[in-house]
Structures are given as structure tokens and as C-alpha cells.
Amino acid sequence: MSTSKSLDDVLQEYEILKTETHLESYPFVSLEARKLGEWRPLLKDYVLLEPGIRQIIIDEEHPGNKIIHLKKGTTVDSLPTELREKFRANNLEINIRDVLVGTNHLRYDEVISRLLPENVPSVSSFETIGHIAHLNLRDEHLPYRSFIGQVILDRCPQIRTVVNKTENIKNEFRVLPMEVIAGDDDTDVQMKEHGINFVFDYRTVYWNSRLQDEHTYLVEQCHDNEVVADLFAGIGPFAVPMACAHQSPSSAKARCFVYANDLNPSSYEYLKQNVRLNNVEDRVVCMNEDGRKAVHVVIEMIRQHISERDQTLGENPPDPEAGEKRMRVEPQPKRGRKPKPPPVPFNYFTIPSRFVMNLPDSAPEFLDAFVGCLSPLFLSTELKDNQTIINTITSQSFSSATSHLLVPPSSTYSPLPFVHCYYFTRARPEDRPAEFVERAANAFGGFRIDSQLASDTTHTLSDILSLREIRDVAPLKVMVCAMFRIPFQLAFKGVLEGT
Numbered sequence: 001m002s003t004s005k006s007l008d009d010v011l012q013e014y015e016i017l018k019t020e021t022h023l024e025s026y027p028f029v030s031l032e033a034r035k036l037g038e039w040r041p042l043l044k045d046y047v048l049l050e051p052g053i054r055q056i057i058i059d060e061e062h063p064g065n066k067i068i069h070l071k072k073g074t075t076v077d078s079l080p081t082e083l084r085e086k087f088r089a090n091n092l093e094i095n096i097r098d099v100l101v102g103t104n105h106l107r108y109d110e111v112i113s114r115l116l117p118e119n120v121p122s123v124s125s126f127e128t129i130g131h132i133a134h135l136n137l138r139d140e141h142l143p144y145r146s147f148i149g150q151v152i153l154d155r156c157p158q159i160r161t162v163v164n165k166t167e168n169i170k171n172e173f174r175v176l177p178m179e180v181i182a183g184d185d186d187t188d189v190q191m192k193e194h195g196i197n198f199v200f201d202y203r204t205v206y207w208n209s210r211l212q213d214e215h216t217y218l219v220e221q222c223h224d225n226e227v228v229a230d231l232f233a234g235i236g237p238f239a240v241p242m243a244c245a246h247q248s249p250s251s252a253k254a255r256c257f258v259y260a261n262d263l264n265p266s267s268y269e270y271l272k273q274n275v276r277l278n279n280v281e282d283r284v285v286c287m288n289e290d291g292r293k294a295v296h297v298v299i300e301m302i303r304q305h306i307s308e309r310d311q312t313l314g315e316n317p318p319d320p321e322a323g324e325k326r327m328r329v330e331p332q333p334k335r336g337r338k339p340k341p342p343p344v345p346f347n348y349f350t351i352p353s354r355f356v357m358n359l360p361d362s363a364p365e366f367l368d369a370f371v372g373c374l375s376p377l378f379l380s381t382e383l384k385d386n387q388t389i390i391n392t393i394t395s396q397s398f399s400s401a402t403s404h405l406l407v408p409p410s411s412t413y414s415p416l417p418f419v420h421c422y423y424f425t426r427a428r429p430e431d432r433p434a435e436f437v438e439r440a441a442n443a444f445g446g447f448r449i450d451s452q453l454a455s456d457t458t459h460t461l462s463d464i465l466s467l468r469e470i471r472d473v474a475p476l477k478v479m480v481c482a483m484f485r486i487p488f489q490l491a492f493k494g495v496l497e498g499t
């Protein structure tokens with residue numbers, strides 16, 4: 001094949017290939033149509049499974065018969081004894097016939113590799129986002145990109161638009177720089193990920209279908225009624241499913257309360273739409289802040305709600321009989337009809353048990369947001385009598401705080417939140433824990449999350465820091481998720497020093 005084919009040459013060859021047919025010989029057996037039901041299960045291991053060739057057709061020469069095409073090399077003698085005897089008892093033969101084979105069955109990558117010049121590598125995969133195929137073409141492909149896009153449109157019926165990444169993602173909101181290379185110029189996506197509906201404009205927000213297993217993994221770690229803060233939520237692939245009913249270790253149908261934040265105004269708009277679309281408005285608070293500021297905004301929201309509740313309770317102490325009275329007047333559900341559970345108000349009174357930080361390019365730099373993040377809850381004078389918070393702080397000496405840190409990750413309910421920090425690294429697996437501790441210490445003003453281990457001979461770094469490899473992003477570069485509890489001394493910095 002020539003190495004200097006133009007795009008026009010390739011397109012012309014493609015037109016010819018589409019009409020190309022050739023004859024190929026295949027074994028077959030002709031059977032009375034009424035006996036097909038009996039014979040098909042017996043022949044299941046021998047039936048031809050070639051795309052583009054029909055397995056069963058009418059036998060024009062023997063009215064009332066059907067032809068079953070068989071795999072190449074099948075003969076009566078090659079069949080197991082019992083089946084061979086049955087063939088002979090029924091006077092059946094296996095003969096050979098010529099079948100007209102077209103090119104419709106060729107996969108997109110087969111067509112592309114057949115027609116691109118020899119010196120141009122083939123295209124072996126693309127990411128599917130609803131009706132969009134997203135390609136990362138190499139420079140050698142670019143002169144042929146409209147051909148490549150057209151083949152994908154022709155061969156993949158679910159695809160209406162083909163886009164190519166035009167440069168590396170450098171923008172703040174991690175939006176893919178792209179050009180449409182074939183099909184409709186339409187990047188408005190409507191799709192489902194694990195049963196959850198999402199809408200978004202792929203041109204203006206971040207989306208990565210390769211993260212779907214990670215989205216599911218984290219969602220399934222969450223327990224019923226857990227409060228979670230997703231600081232870089234995008235259009236909601238963690239936040240929305242967490243708020244919907246899902247499988248979890250604690251209950252078959254867990255639902256979380258989620259603070260979902262993203263700085264990209266377009267992501268924020270689609271996040272709100274997706275929350276509405278999946279009917280979880282009562283479970284998700286959407287925010288459009290910088291991720292660092294979002295930590296403080298969430299804590300301030302909680303502080304204010306607790307403060308308002310405590311003031312109201314102070315003015316109107318609860319009537320001990322109120323609950324009973326309400327019980328008495330509640331209407332009974334009609335027989336046979338399941339009572340609809342009342343809507344659960346958003347839980348503004350609990351500190352999030354997880355902060356999710358999926359901004360792998362720079363998430364570790366945002367960890368400074370956790371320094372003293374819970375101190376406002378303690379410093380607030382209105383909260384002096386709030387038992388939860390006072391207990392959280394006063395019941396813990398430094399040593400109990402240490403044991404607290406060492407609670408294994410599976411025991412979720414602890415007053416101190418987990419951080420799930422996604423980041424990129426080139427470090428070797430054995431060097432990654434120390435590397436992460438250093439990166440975190442830079443953000444924590446020198447505080448090391450492993451500092452308690454110096455006086456603790458029973459635990460190691462892996463007890464307080466778990467690192468999971470998520471995916472390869474480039475040669476020797478991987479995306480990792482670091483999970484650790486915010487250390488007590490860090491979360492309440494300021495309070496503990498008496499400032």
C-alpha cells in the first residue's frame with residue numbers, strides 16, 4: 001500500500017470498499033424447516049457466527065427446507081459419534097456452498113487500518129459519551145480525520161458526533177479542547193451512568209466515562225444518611241448517585257446528603273439540572289465556589305443551622321407530649337396502599353464524614369483548606385451547649401485523638417471526616433505513601449499526617465493512609481486516590497492552641 005495516499009484517495013477507496021463483495025465457501029446442512037427446533041440445539045457448537053453472514057436462510061432448491069451455515073471445516077466425520085449417527089439415520093449431508101460476503105460486517109478499526117497508508121498507525125479505541133465518540137488522534141492521523149470520523153459514524157449506529165481532542169487539557173475547569181470531525185455539530189449529551197441520568201454540554205464541562213468504575217466504587221462505600229462534601233463535583237457523577245438510593249455495605253438502599261460544589265459556572269448549572277432530573281433536590285446542596293472556600297462555606301452553613309436551631313430551642317423548649325399528640329392525629333394509610341415516606345429534610349447539623357477532591361492535577365494543594373476547618377464550630381459562643389460538638393472536642397485528649405486517627409477506614413462513623421484526594425503521580429508504588437505525606441505537609445504548613453506514629457509502635461503509615469491506584473494516564477504517570485482522616489490537631493488548629 002502506498003505511503004503517500006491523500007485524503008481523497010482514502011475516501012475513494014472507502015467508497016469502493018463499501019460496495020465490495022466476494023464469494024466464500026462455507027459448509028451447510030439443509031433441513032426440513034419444521035425440524036429446525038430439534039436440530040439447532042444439537043448443532044449449536046458448529047453454527048457459523050460470522051458477522052455479515054446469515055446463519056439460517058431459505059433453501060431455494062428444496063421447498064420447505066432451510067439451510068444452516070456451519071463453521072469452516074465442519075464435516076459429518078468431524079462430528080461426535082452420536083450426532084454423526086443421527087445425521088446418517090436422517091440421511092443428512094454436509095455440503096459446501098458459495099456465500100456472497102460484503103464488507104458491512106467489518107468493524108470501524110478494521111476499515112480504518114485497511115485503508116490508511118501503511119505508515120499511519122490504526123485507531124483502536126474511542127471513548128463514548130452518549131451519542132459522541134471522543135478520539136485522541138495522533139499527528140499522523142490528522143490529515144485523515146474526516147475519513148476516520150466518517151467510518152466511525154457509518155459503523156457505530158449509536159454515534160452521531162465524532163470529536164477529536166485538539167490539545168492537552170490545560171484550562172482550569174479541565175474542559176476538553178475539541179473539534180467536531182464528523183457528524184452533527186452537537187455536544188449536548190443526555191446519557192446514563194449506572195442508571196443515573198445526566199445531561200451536559202461536553203464542550204463546556206468536564207466528563208470522563210473512564211471514571212465510571214471509580215464513581216461506583218466511592219458511591220458504594222457510603223452509608224445511609226451519611227453527609228458528604230464533593231468539592232470538585234463537576235456535573236455530579238459522585239454527588240448525584242450518592243444522593244440516590246444505591247447499594248452500600250450498611251444497607252441495600254443507602255442515600256446520602258451531599259454538598260456538591262464546582263467552580264465552573266456551566267458545570268454548576270448542569271449539576272443543578274442533574275439533581276432535579278434525578279429527583280434528589282432534598283438531598284443535594286449545590287454550590288459554585290472555589291473548592292478551598294467551599295470547605296469553609298459548608299462548615300459555616302452547619303454552624304449557622306446549629307446556632308439557629310439552638311436559639312429556637314432556647315425560646316421554645318420542646319413539649320414532651322408533642323410527639324405523642326402528633327401521633328394521635330396522623331391519618332392512617334389506606335389499606336393495601338404503602339404510605340409514602342415523608343421527605344427527609346437536608347441534614348445541616350452533621351459535619352461531613354467525607355470530603356471528595358477529584359481534581360487530580362492540583363487537589364493536594366487544596367488540602368490547606370482543612371487547617372482549622374472545624375474550629376469555627378467550637379469558637380462559636382452560641383454553640384457552647386451543643387453536646388455533639390463539645391463532646392467531639394473535650395472528650396479527646398491527644399492520645400485518644402491518635403487512636404481515633406487509627407480507626408480503620410471501614411468504620412465510617414467518626415466525628416472526623418475522611419478526605420479522598422485524587423492526584424497524579426510519577427512516583428514508584430513503594431515511594432508513594434512518603435511522597436503523599438510530604439505533599440500534604442506542604443499544604444498543612446509542615447504538619448505531617450504520620451506525626452503520631454513516632455510514639456506509636458503498633459501502627460504503620462498504611463493504617464492511617466490508604467492509597468488506591470485508579471488508572472494509568474500516561475506512560476509512568478498514574479492517578480491515585482489517597483484516603484485519610486483529617487487529623488484532630490489539624491481540624492481544630494487554633495482552638496487547641498487556645499488562640
Ligand SMILES: C[S@@+](CC[C@H](N)C(=O)[O-])C[C@H]1O[C@@H](n2cnc3c(N)ncnc32)[C@H](O)[C@@H]1O
Nearest residue numbers: 172173206232233234262263264290291358359
Ligand atoms: C477532574 S474534574 C472532576 C469532576 C467530577 N468529580 C468527576 O468525577 O467527573 C474536576 C472539576 O473541578 C472543577 N474545578 C476546577 N478548579 C476548581 C476550583 N478551584 N474549585 C472548585 N472546582 C474546581 C472543574 O470545573 C471540574 O469540574
